[in-house]
Amino acid sequence: MTASTSPTLARPPFPAHKRAHALRPLALAALLCLGPSLAQASPEKAAKFYEDAQQRFEKGDLSGASIQLKNTIQEDNKMLAAHLLLGKVLFKNGELKGAEAAFEEAIRQGVSRSELAIPMAQLYLQLGERKKLLDQINTTGLGPAQQAEVLTLRGTAYALSGNNTLAAKSFADAKAIDPRSAAPLMAEAQMLLRAGERDKARATAQRATELAPDNGLTWYTLATILQATQDLKGALAAQEKALAINPKQVDARVSRAALLLSLGRQKDAEDDLALLAAAKQADPRASYMRAILAAKRGDEAAAKKSYAETVTMIDPMPPGLLIVNEPLLMAGALSNNALGNREKARGYLETLIGQNPRHYAAQVLMASILLETRDYGKAQPMLENLQRANPEDTQVMYLLGSVHLARKRYQQATEMFERAAQRAGANAGDALRELGFSQLGMGQDKLGQGNLEKAFAANPGDARAGVQLAMIYARQGQSARALQTAQAIVKLDPNNLTMLNFLGNIKGRSGDKAGAREAFTQVLAKDPAFRPAGINLSWLDIEEKRFEEARARLKQMLGRVKDDPDVLFELGILELRAGRNAEAMLNWQRADEVQRADPRPGLSIIDLLSSQKQFDKALEAAKLLAGKHPGKLPVQLALGRAYLAVGDATNARLSFQDATKLAEFDAEKQILIGRMQLQAGNPDGAAYNVQKALQARPDDQAALVLQVEVEARRGDNAKLDAALKTLSSKYPGSLPTLMTVANVAxxxxxxxxxxxxxxxxxxxxxxxxxxxxxxxxxxxxxxxxxxxxxxxxxxxxxxxxxxxxxxxxxxxxxxxxxxxxxxxxxxxxxxxxEDPSILSGYASLLLRIGDPAAAAMAEKALKLAPGNPDLTDLLGWILVKSGNLDAGLRHLREARLRSPGNGEIRFHLAYALAKSGRKAEAKEELNAALNASNRVQASPELAQLKSELGV
Structure with missing residues (x-):
């Protein structure tokens, strides 16, 4: 395929807004692998293909645009703009999964999430991925109109998730930001209808038509409201207005056909369905109506065929899309039932009625099974329904508390276990133990320790309580008490090797290395294959730099159990301590490959790559690890740090938000996350971290220092003064206070x-x-x-x-x-x-003095930190200033996509675009640069460009 090849004609565009089921497969991964070798790749050819694709997209030639984008990616797989445009092309063409893959690839390669906020939000809604939308899409970095659109989409997601309060707030915020937009009104009207507020829904939809009378979607929305309120004639009139504005609007055509059937106008309904068929617009509701009409005619074969078409489209739909769509659920159930697919029909019906369980004892048993299999997402709502039905059931309280504890929701867990313990009376031992764990999680160390001591006193055979207590005592420096508790556990079961090994750990924590070595050796004498003792003994050897002994023991253990992940991990630590980084990496990589339960090998890989300044590789490793361990706090922190290292603050913030939830009331972790949030430009997120830290430890100095820094970043002088006063009064003259006062000054x-x-x-x-x-x-x-x-x-x-x-x-x-x-x-x-910051500083110096070596120095810096937007911008700017406009423009485009909120980068791009004759695009970028939160600095070049472009 060359740039001059004429693309084949695309089929008529398939409306995406209700067609998550109509997905044509796109082998995106294969497409990305089709490119020529690096020796043949040509950024210049790629740029030409991309410009042609962009023009075709603007003209509506989606198939042609897709082909040219394939050529672009074959030539330059790293061109961010190509991946971004490919996603938009596929999205507009109804290929939703392909679009999602393209957008995710664009983000993976470095496109800012703010650049994709609206199309990704629309995509997630159509795929039924509401949680993804709410977790990942926000208004950061967007202009007012785009903020309003994102808020509307978030409101819709909240509404479909059953949270009408947050939905209403999102719609209100959207209307306040952009009062001329009809979109929030249309979405709000649908929410009001589902909530049973029909009059409000109708009035809201009517206001939307008055605000945007030439928008077919406003009339379609009004029609759906009127139909639901049984005003069929009014609904039909509104649908006809929608179709007069846009005859190709599929939803309006389908709804009109359904209305006509309701009014007994069978022939007119058949005509509408025929129009859809002629336009090759597949829709499961239309297929179902064809089946009903065929059945009425007595044409069983045609009815069966249409039922089958309906099932073929609905069955592959995401459950998240189906669960809130009663028409589709009913069409799926009825069609499957008509075809004899009883189990599938039952599944659809269970989805509809599953929120109202009836059999109490069966639900308690199911909840306990779900808890044992760690399916907490299903167990929690089931138990909450059961508790509402019977608030005094201690078993349900205990199970619900266990779910909250497993999910690190310590406050809720504490409440459940407290109630369970109160009602259990003399049999409260297990509830007291779990209550202790919950309180420790909340940072209420004294209360937690006290309840664990009560539980252990009531049942000295409770090893879970005893082990936790011994560890607490060891951390507190109460070595004798820790040892006494561990020995009491061992005494109950002297042949329990796990407890004997634990006794060795306690001795080691207490500083008795000889006693620890003796305990581990004793365990191995009883069972040479007991892995924990072998690892612990090797750890002692590593600490004492007896590397050869430790290496021999660990390799002997690998001989017994090949690819034992814990042994491989420990061997990696040994090699790192011995200064053999390559061998450490190999062991950790193998340990990470052979299991999915322990994130430590992956975290060690990330740390080693980061220490070697291989930040892109560290980010890739962090993404892979987060995919394996989405609920692990250290993994989310590592992912956030990796994003920060490559300059992707938006994704870093998202990772730190997830980490905040996981950290709960761990004050030290919350302070750490808060500082990272500040690095990522999220002071509001950091303020929440401060709040959580101070809840756990009131008057904590580190938290109070962070509070001052947060208020300084937020710019609220009154709150800043109050925070500074609190810190200075509680810790006057201390080093942190002096530094904080100086920083604020x-x-x-x-x-x-x-x-x-x-x-x-x-x-x-x-x-x-x-x-x-x-x-x-x-x-x-x-x-x-x-x-x-x-x-x-x-x-x-x-x-x-x-x-x-x-x-x-x-x-x-x-x-x-x-x-x-x-x-x-x-x-x-x-x-x-090989320090990129040093090289970039030197490149800036060389640029200032006119040394032609500046470009090579900047290029070397970028190779050491690929993907860094500031370094990409520096190289692009140097190339433009040295006259290499095409190459410079390519780098500046990439930098702008990676960091769209950076005014300096956007000014540099505007300057280059103006030089290349793209005045309109240059003006758009210059306006964005001047309005960016990180504004461009004044300079003669900026003044000249403003004058040239009339800005």
Whole structure:
């Protein structure tokens, strides 16, 4: 296929908005693998194919656009714009699964989620993936009109999920942002109808038609409301208006046919259905109506054929789409029943009535089975229904508490176990134990420990309570008590190797390494194949750097059980400690491949890749690990950090939001996540982390410091002052307080106050980080020479401090000391030859002084951190400034898609587009740059471009 090949004609476009079932397969993965070898790939050809595809898409030639995009991806699989446009083409053509795959590939390669918010939200609604929409799609980075559309789609998802309160709020927010849009009114009218508020629904739909009288969808919406309120003639009139505006509107045509059948106009209904068939518009409701009409005529063969068509379309539909669509559920049930598919018909009917269970004892048993098999999503609602039916059943309370505990919803679990323990009386041992676990999860350590002690005292054979208590005592430094508890457990069952091994762990935690080694050796003497003791003994060897002994033991264990994941993981740690990174990686990769239960090998892989600055590879590893372990807190944190490392703040925020839910009331984890949220530009998310941390530990200093930083980022001066006052009153003069006061003063431009606090902090704890902050305050005060002198003096005292040297180079560059900066960067590159931030700083210096080596330096930096939008932008800008417009434009487009909220990047793209003659697109990008939250800095080039484009 070449650029001049004439694409084949596409079939008539298939409306996507109700056709999740009509999916044509697209071998996207195969398409992505069809490209030529790297030696043959041509970005220039790819750009030409892409421009042709874009023009075809704008003209409605979806098939032609698809072919040219295939050619684009064959030439350049990394072109973000091609993957993005491919998703839009497939979506418009009704190929929803193919569109989803294309959009996900675009996101995987680096397109910002904000760029895909609206089409992905529409896609998820059509696929019935409402949870995905609500979890992943938000208004971050969008303009007012786009925000209103996303809020409308989110409102629809909330409404279909049964949460009308949040739905109404989303619709209200959408209307407030864009009062001229009819979309929120149409969606709200449907919600009101489902809630039984028919008059409000009708009035709301009527307002939509008044707001957008030339929009066929507003009339179709009104027609559905009128039909539901039994105003059939009014509904028919509204459908006819919809079809007059757009005769190809499938939903209006299907609904009109159903109305005509209701009114006894059989022939007219058949004519509408015939029009749909002639246009090759497949719809299960239309097929079902054809079956009904055929049955009325006595044509059993035709009826059977139409029933089969209905089933063929409905059966593959996602359950999420079907569960809220009664017409489709009934059509599926009736059609399957007519064809003799009793079990499938029963399944559809059970979906309809499954929310109202009747058999109490059977539901309790089912809930316990679901709990045992970890199917918590089904167990919880079932148990909640049972509890409403019988609030005093202690068994149901215990089971429901266990579900909440398993899902780390500690507050709800605590409430259930407290009630169960109160009602169980003398038999409350198990409930007390689980209550203790829940309270520990909430950060209520004393209460949790107390209930575990009660449970263990009531039943000394309760090993779960005893083990947890011994670990608590060990952490508290109560070594004697920890040892006493562990020995009590072992005494009850002296031959229990698991407990003997646990006793060795407690001895090790208490600092008795010799006693721990003796215990592990004793276990292995009884059973040489007892893996936990072998691993623990090897761990002792590793800590003591007895690598050869540990390696021999672990390999012997692998000889007994090939590919034992725990042994492979431990062997990886050994090799890392021994300085053999490649061998460590191989062991962890194998440990990750052979099991899906333990994320530790995958986390170790991510850490090692990140330490080697292979950030793209680390992100890929993190994505794979998150797919295997979506509910594990360390995995979500690793994924968020990996996204941040490549500059994808939007996806990082989503990962940290998931982590917040998993962390519950763990104060340290919440503070850690809050700081990461700030790095990802999400102060509101970080504020919630502070709230959770302070709930667990009131007056925690780290949480109070974070609270100040959050309010500073949010820009609420009153709340900032209050937070600062609280911190200063509770921890006056402490190092964290001094640093926080200085940072806030810096933010507010109170430079003398900032400098005095940074100096006080330096007096308490001299370090390079504080020195750099003091220098920044001096520079902000216009004291650049003073700052440079201070930094040079500090550098003489710390000659091997690379962070300090990097700061010195940056200050020299900022101060215009080009030759001094060059020397500093040269020294830095000799120490850190593969640090992309150093290379990019040097490239910026070379660009300033007109050195043609700037492009090669920027390209080297980007190769070390591929996908980083700032480095991509830097290379693109250098290429444009050096006259290589086509190559520069390609990099700038990619940078803009990866970081659409960066005004500087969008200005650079606008500049390049204007140079290439694409004035309209350049003007659009320049306006976006000027309105971005991270605005472009003033410069002569910006002023000239604004004048040239009339902005």
């Amino acid at each position: 810096m933010l507010r431009g109170q430079l003398p106050l900032a400098q005095s606090n940074y100096r006080a902090a330096m007096d308490k704890s001299p370090n390079t980080g504080t020195a750099i902050l003091l220098v920044r305050a001096q520079i902000a005060a216009g004291e650049t020479d003073k700052a440079l002198a201070f930094l040079e003096d500090w550098a003489r005292k710390q000659p091997d401090d690379r962070l300090l040297l990097k700061a010195l180079a940056e200050v020299q560059l900022q101060a215009g000391k080009n030759e001094a900066a060059r020397k500093s960067y040269t020294k830095l590159m000799s120490l850190e030859p």
